[in-house]
Amino acid sequence: MLNSTKIIVALDFADAASALSLVDRLDPSLCRLKVGKELFTAAGPDGVRALVARGFEVFLDLKFHDIPTTVAAACRAAAALGVWMLNVHASGGRRMMTAAQEALVHLPQPPLLIAVTVLTSMSAEDMNEVGVAGAPADQVVRLARLARQCKFDGVVCSAQEAAMLRADLGADFRLVTPGIRPAGTAVGDQRRVMTPVEALHAGASDLVIGRPVTASVDPLATIKQIQEEIKSDRRAL
Numbered sequence: 001m002l003n004s005t006k007i008i009v010a011l012d013f014a015d016a017a018s019a020l021s022l023v024d025r026l027d028p029s030l031c032r033l034k035v036g037k038e039l040f041t042a043a044g045p046d047g048v049r050a051l052v053a054r055g056f057e058v059f060l061d062l063k064f065h066d067i068p069t070t071v072a073a074a075c076r077a078a079a080a081l082g083v084w085m086l087n088v089h090a091s092g093g094r095r096m097m098t099a100a101q102e103a104l105v106h107l108p109q110p111p112l113l114i115a116v117t118v119l120t121s122m123s124a125e126d127m128n129e130v131g132v133a134g135a136p137a138d139q140v141v142r143l144a145r146l147a148r149q150c151k152f153d154g155v156v157c158s159a160q161e162a163a164m165l166r167a168d169l170g171a172d173f174r175l176v177t178p179g180i181r182p183a184g185t186a187v188g189d190q191r192r193v194m195t196p197v198e199a200l201h202a203g204a205s206d207l208v209i210g211r212p213v214t215a216s217v218d219p220l221a222t223i224k225q226i227q228e229e230i231k232s233d234r235r236a237l
Contacts, residue, residue: 005029005030005031005032005227006196006200006204006205006206006207006230007030007031007032007196007206007207007209007213007223007226007227008031008032008033008034008059008176008206008207008208008209009026009031009032009033009034009209009210009213009214009219009223010034010036010061010178010208010209010210010214011023011033011034011035011036011039011051011214012036012038012039012210012211012214013038013039013042013214014038014039014042015039015042015043016039016042016043016046016047016050019039019043019047019051020050022214022219023051023054023056024054025219025220026056026219026220026223027220027223028054028055028056028057030220030223030224030227031056031213031223032056032057032058032059032084032206033051033056033057033058033059034058034059034061034208035047035048035051035058035059035060035061036061036062037061037062037063040060040062045081048060048081048082048083049081049082052081052082052083057084057085058081058082058083058084058085059083059084059085059086059087059176059208060078060081060083060085060086060087060111061086061087062074062078062086062087063087063088063089063116064086064087064088064089064092064100065088065089065091065092065096066092066096067096068095068096068098068099068100069099071088071092071096071099071100071103072099072100072102072103073103075088075100075103075104075113076103076104078111079104079107079110079111083111084111084112085111085112085113085114085153085176086111086112086113086114087113087114087115087116087156088100088113088115088116089115089116090115090116090117090143090144090146090147090155091116091143093146094146094149094150097115097146097147097150097152098150100113101113101150101151101152105151112153112154112174113152113153114147114152114153114154114155114156114174114176115143115144115146115147115150115152115154115155115156116155116156117139117140117143117144117147117155117156117157117161118136118139118140118143118157118158120158120178120179122136123136124136127139136158136161137160137161137164140155140157140158140161140164140165141161141164141165141168143155144157144165144168144169144173145168145169148169148173153173153174154173154174154175154176154205155173155174155175155176156176156177156178157175157176157177158177158178158179159177159179159180159194159198159199159202159204160194160202162175162177162199162202162203162204163202163203165203166202166203167203174205174206175203175204175205175206176204176205176206176208177194177199177204177205177206177207177208178208178210179194179208180194180195180196180199180207180208180209181194181195181209181212182195182196182209182212182222182225182226182229196209196226196229196230197229197230197233200230200233209226
């Protein structure tokens with residue numbers, strides 16, 4: 001079942017039981033789910049299969065970054081779980097990204113393949129400390145262009161870079177934006193954040209939202225409220 005929701009709920013849980021307790025209160029027609037390193041390490045492939053079996057489209061956010069043959073094999077293994085989307089680190093370079101794309105392109109129903117540009121927690125100072133000079137936006141553009149050249153479906157980026165990337169890379173390139181915080185909620189450890197409507201105005205395709213939903217007393221009601229805010233703003237549709 002494919003749906004048109006823009007919301008991806010980040011399941012940042014330490015165990016499968018906690019994640020499933022939350023998921024069983026959600027509606028797969030209103031949101032997708034993101035499984036990252038913490039939950040995948042705890043719950044493994046069976047945890048992903050359990051989410052897919054409940055009717056959810058799953059973004060497997062493991063940010064593969066290794067030699068090309070290893071990344072290609074990991075992408076094939078992820079696709080076999082029935083995930084909707086997966087990602088690799090663009091900083092792995094052209095050969096690695098091409099290997100990932102070629103590992104999936106001939107599958108009957110390949111998942112979307114996107115690249116991580118610059119983590120939303122990183123500032124210019126953080127990047128300079130690891131040898132990348134300049135502003136985060138410069139590196140984001142450089143890596144996003146490389147991902148498009150490698151025939152990727154899109155990138156993960158800060159919503160603050162979405163308008164720039166949308167103008168540079170076109171309307172058909174998917175921009176998946178973490179660091180989304182509904183108005184009035186805490187920023188947490190994300191440095192570059194926007195509200196859902198602001199992000200969609202900027203050109204985001206998908207909104208990754210974690211604690212505002214997962215820590216909510218009524219997570220489904222929170223999702224519905226965000227959906228209503230989006231629908232009420234015609235420019236965000």
